Amino acid sequence: MTDFARERMTQLLAEIRAADIAYHVHDNPIIGDSQYDALFAELKALEAEHPEWVEPSSPTQRVGAKPVGGFQEVRHQVPMLSLDNVFSVEEFRAFVQRVQERLGSVKQLQWTAEPKLDGLALSIRYVRGQLIQAATRGDGETGEDVTANVRTIASVPLRLAGYAWPEHLEVRGEVIMKRVHFDQMNADLAQRGEKTFVNPRNAAAGSLRQLDPALVATRPLSFYAYGVGALSAPLGESHDAVMQALKACGIPVNPGRIVGDAAAMEAAYVDLLHQRAELPYEIDGLVVKVNALSHQDTLGFVQRAPRFATAWKFPAQEARTRLLAVEFQVGRTGAITPVARLEPVFVGGVTVSNATLHNFDEIARLDCRPGDAVIVRRAGDVIPQLVRVLTELRQTELPRIERPRCCPVCQSPVEQAEGEAVLRCSGGLVCRAQRLEHFKHFVSRRAMDIEGLGEKLLASLIDAEVITTPADLYRLKAAQLQALDRMGPKSAANVIDAIEASRDTTLARFIYALGIRDVGEATAAALATHFGSLEAMSTAETDALLAVPDVGPVVASHVSSFFASAQNRAVIEALRTLGVRWPDPPQHVVDALPLSGQTWVLTGTLETMTRDAAGDRLRELGAKVSGAVSAKTSCVVAGPGAGSKLDKAVSLGITVWDEGQLIQLLEAL
Ligand code: IVH
Numbered sequence: 296m297t298d299f300a301r302e303r304m305t306q307l308l309a310e311i312r313a314a315d316i317a318y319h320v321h322d323n324p325i326i327g328d329s330q331y332d333a334l335f336a337e338l339k340a341l342e343a344e345h346p347e348w349v350e351p352s353s354p355t356q357r358v359g360a361k362p363v364g365g366f367q368e369v370r371h372q373v374p375m376l377s378l379d380n381v382f383s384v385e386e387f388r389a390f391v392q393r394v395q396e397r398l399g400s401v402k403q404l405q406w407t408a409e410p411k412l413d414g415l416a417l418s419i420r421y422v423r424g425q426l427i428q429a430a431t432r433g434d435g436e437t438g439e440d441v442t443a444n445v446r447t448i449a450s451v452p453l454r455l456a457g458y459a460w461p462e463h464l465e466v467r468g469e470v471i472m473k474r475v476h477f478d479q480m481n482a483d484l485a486q487r488g489e490k491t492f493v494n495p496r497n498a499a500a501g502s503l504r505q506l507d508p509a510l511v512a513t514r515p516l517s518f519y520a521y522g523v524g525a526l527s528a529p530l531g532e533s534h535d536a537v538m539q540a541l542k543a544c545g546i547p548v549n550p551g552r553i554v555g556d557a558a559a560m561e562a563a564y565v566d567l568l569h570q571r572a573e574l575p576y577e578i579d580g581l582v583v584k585v586n587a588l589s590h591q592d593t594l595g596f597v598q599r600a601p602r603f604a605t606a607w608k609f610p611a612q613e614a615r616t617r618l619l620a621v622e623f624q625v626g627r628t629g630a631i632t633p634v635a636r637l638e639p640v641f642v643g644g645v646t647v648s649n650a651t652l653h654n655f656d657e658i659a660r661l662d663c664r665p666g667d668a669v670i671v672r673r674a675g676d677v678i679p680q681l682v683r684v685l686t687e688l689r690q691t692e693l694p695r696i697e698r699p700r701c702c703p704v705c706q707s708p709v710e711q712a713e714g715e716a717v718l719r720c721s722g723g724l725v726c727r728a729q730r731l732e733h734f735k736h737f738v739s740r741r742a743m744d745i746e747g748l749g750e751k752l753l754a755s756l757i758d759a760e761v762i763t764t765p766a767d768l769y770r771l772k773a774a775q776l777q778a779l780d781r782m783g784p785k786s787a788a789n790v791i792d793a794i795e796a797s798r799d800t801t802l803a804r805f806i807y808a809l810g811i812r813d814v815g816e817a818t819a820a821a822l823a824t825h826f827g828s829l830e831a832m833s834t835a836e837t838d839a840l841l842a843v844p845d846v847g848p849v850v851a852s853h854v855s856s857f858f859a860s861a862q863n864r865a866v867i868e869a870l871r872t873l874g875v876r877w878p879d880p881p882q883h884v885v886d887a888l889p890l891s892g893q894t895w896v897l898t899g900t901l902e903t904m905t906r907d908a909a910g911d912r913l914r915e916l917g918a919k920v921s922g923a924v925s926a927k928t929s930c931v932v933a934g935p936g937a938g939s940k941l942d943k944a945v946s947l948g949i950t951v952w953d954e955g956q957l958i959q960l961l962e963a964l
Contacts, residue, residue: 300341304348307338311354312456316545319450319517327942352425352454360443362507367440369430372525375416375467376435377599378582378606384561387583390605391557394585397594397602405587407534408563409521409551411580411606414471414499418524419445421464424455431503435599444503445470447512456545465524466546472499473575476515493682494613494672495577519549521582533586553586564607571609577674580608613672616640616647618681620665621658621696623703627732628812629719631699631709633658635669635681643673650679654716655698662686664693704728724764730757733810737765741816742808743797747790755779765808766869768794798874802829805877809867812853821845821919822854829867833858844894844919844927888917889964893929895920896944899937901954912961924949932957 311334317325326334335354342349349356381387395404416432429445430438445451448470455464472480477495484491492498502514520541523530530540535553542548554560564581571578585591585603594602617638624632633652640647650671652658661684663669668685699709699718707722720726724733734753738745745768756762761775771794776787800808806829807819814822825843826832832854840851857863895918897906909932910920924931924943931944931951944951 300345301348304338304341304345307334307341308350308353310334311338312452312454312545315354315449315452316456320542320545320547324938324942327945329942329946350454354453356453357447357449358509358512359446360508362509363443364506366504366506368433369428369438369440371418371430371433371436371438373465374435374599375418375432375438375524376596376601378411378604379597379600380580380606380608382608387561387564387605387607388557390583391560394594394603398585398590401590404556404585404590405533406554406557406560407551407584407586408554408560408567409549409582409584410567410574410578411582411608412469412471412519412521412549413496413577413579414469415496415503417441417445417468417470417503417518419451419466419468419518420525421455421460421466423462424458424460426451426453439504441503443508444505444511445518447508448516448518450547451518452545457543459540460544461526461528461530463525463527464530464544465526466520466541467522467524468518468520468546468549470499470503470516470518471495471576472502472514472516474577475575476517480515493670517576518547520546521549521551529588532588534584534588534591535586537588568609572674577612578609579612580606582606610642610644612643612674613670613682614640614642614647615668615670615685618663618665618667618669618684621652621663623699625702625704625720625726625728625732627729627736627810629702629722629726629729631702631718631720633696635663637669637671637681640671642671642679645673647671647673647679650681652681655718656716658696662695664689664695666693702726702728727757730763734762734765734768736810737808738768738797739808742804743800744804745790745797746793747786748793752776752782752790764866764869766866766873769798769870769873769875798876800875800877802827802877805829805875806832809857809863811857813850814854818843818845818850824919833864833867842892844892844921891917893918894925894927896922896924896928896931896940897934898931898940899934901932901934901957903954903958909957909961916961916964 311331314324314326314331314334317323338353339355342353342355381390398404418430418432418438419426420428426446428440429442429451430440432438446453472495474495477492477498480498481491492501498514499516502511502516505511505514520538522534523537523541530537535551538548538551552563554563560583567578567581583605585594591601591603596602618635619638620636621633622636624634626632633655635650635652637648637650652661652663661681663681663684668688669681670683670685671679672682673679701708702720702722705720705722705726705728707720707726709718710721711718720729722729724730731750731754734757735750737743738748738753748768753762756779759779761771761779762768771791773784773787773791776782776790777784801823803820803823806814806822807816821843822832826835837851837855840846840854841848846854890913895913897909897920901909913920918929921928924940924947926947928944928947928949931940931949932954933941933944933951934954941951
């Protein structure tokens with residue numbers, strides 16, 4: 296029995312370590328989360344029965360240490376260097392030229408290109424394959440001992456894989472927090488009323504320097520290696536070979552590639568800059584290194600940085616500027632959004648003069664006041680955000696921003712629903728701002744798709760009271776447009792033609808165009824498919840609405856109250872009388888289809904048919920085909936290469952089929 300237990304523990308350790316490497320190093324999970332959790336729980340139970348067999352490097356032993364009073368100093372055997380920076384292609388070319396001049400005789404130089412991860416540097420010492428010590432960079436000579444904290448980082452192996460490692464191996468790399476984890480953690484902190492972090496780098500640094508390892512364990516940190524420190528034996532002859540060797544030891548490595556010449560490096564820089572916003576973590580440049588270690592040795596170092604590498608920096612994503620004012624914008628549904636007006640500043644590659652403040656609670660949390668020095672942040676194509684106020688630079692008392700009591704546009708009282716952070720104008724379509732947004736939505740491309748009716752034209756038509764409801768658009772005459780906007784006869788005729796053409800639409804577009812709160816395009820399409828007609832939908836009871844995929848109690852109540860309004864019903868009636876129409880619903884009764892009411896998800900590669908074709912067939916049979924797995928999913932069809940969706944399906948206990956089973960069903964129906 297005990298022999299069996301011991302053998303099982305060894306087997307579990309091997310399986311968990313293999314799963315960890317597949318997940319963290321190769322980005323290619325081999326088992327689902329729930330299977331992993333089951334193996335982990337089994338190991339934990341066996342270790343509890345046999346504490347004498349618990350290995351210090353067991354994955355269950357990541358959080359063991361007690362909180363410490365402070366960190367011990369660690370002297371780095373090999374100093375932790377920094378990188379010189381270049382900021383332009385000219386500076387990059389000058390760097391390449393300097394390297395080539397120093398290596399005079401070398402003709403074909405090979406380079407590596409890697410993202411410059413924006414986190415904090417870490418050195419991890421392994422002795423005979425076991426993690427012994429982890430230290431921060433500090434001043435490069437002496438850092439802080441953060442071993443207990445680093446042991447809690449799931450992607451850092453406590454024991455190296457394989458046997459091909461040198462007896463002493465010091466791995467150097469960056470501790471970071473991925474964007475999703477950062478957003479999730481900040482949302483959790485905010486919900487608990489705790490202080491949030493300004494950016495993922497601060498979150499990573501702040502977390503790693505916590506004194507309580509148990510708390511660090513709750514912080515979702517990741518580690519990627521980009522080099523080595525002290526070694527008892529070489530790992531390879533090039534930087535790339537060293538990285539491959541680290542990977543073989545089970546260490547996650549910063550993804551780099553070999554680049555043949557400096558011109559190709561310029562293309563690599565542009566490529567990475569374009570990928571920047573989509574990467575799972577933040578990067579602030581491209582690190583260029585000479586690949587051959589012999590060349591690196593010849594080049595050597597200047598002061599605290601190597602001559603063989605440089606960081607080609609990207610435009611900064613954060614910048615300091617001044618808050619000029621906070622204005623309140625009123626949206627289509629009356630939501631009042633504060634917008635920060637800023638002194639223009641170049642950040643994230645563009646000039647920014649506005650930033651979002653989300654809601655009034657955010658203003659209170661930041662305590663931003665007109666006149667304050669502030670930090671704005673623009674990461675990728677995300678709307679710029681005001682992330683921090685430099686209150687320490689305030690020279691005089693500045694006036695606080697008051698919560699608006701009435702709508703800045705129509706002066707109607709402002710409302711705030713219980714439990715919601717959003718303030719709303721109660722004016723409805725009386726409010727000019729809401730009316731304008733409502734019209735903008737109605738004519739937008741994915742709604743009624745009326746080209747040429749831009750914001751300015753709509754605003755003047757509203758102000759002149761030519762249009763009050765969307766039905767008025769279908770009564771417009773070219774002469775009215777010409778008179779109002781002083782537009783030429785040709786442009787006026789084009790707008791009228793576009794309005795005319797929009798009369799032929801689909802039920803889904805029409806429902807979307809109505810602008811019912813929280814009814815986006817997907818929900819509108821689901822409502823159209825489910826009910827088949829506007830009459831059925833507008834008279835549906837709550838229970839019937841709740842039967843529609845994607846419709847929950849909140850959306851159901853918005854739909855009901857929209858159709859309860861006599862005014863809304865009158866506008867719809869007028870639109871139909873004016874010729875807005877859509878094809879009749881299909882002749883069959885939607886609910887009678889074999890897969891009606893079911894939601895299917897297709898993931899991975901299908902071999903005998905494309906995913907699109909399979910999706911079309913399922914839809915013909917009445918199923919909804921979704922891109923995401925949820926508790927409402929009826930069945931997931933998984934082909935080779937299926938990843939997180941399959942894992943989620945397994946963890947939610949949802950039926951999983953292979954392609955063969957799907958084909959059998961399609962043939963049978
Ligand atoms: S190599 C001897 N490679 O950037 C060269 N550093 O500004 C040492 N960093 O302290 C560094 N990504 O913390 C290197 N791919 C990468 C990197 C990288 C991020 C950080 C590292 C270093 C800092 C220098």
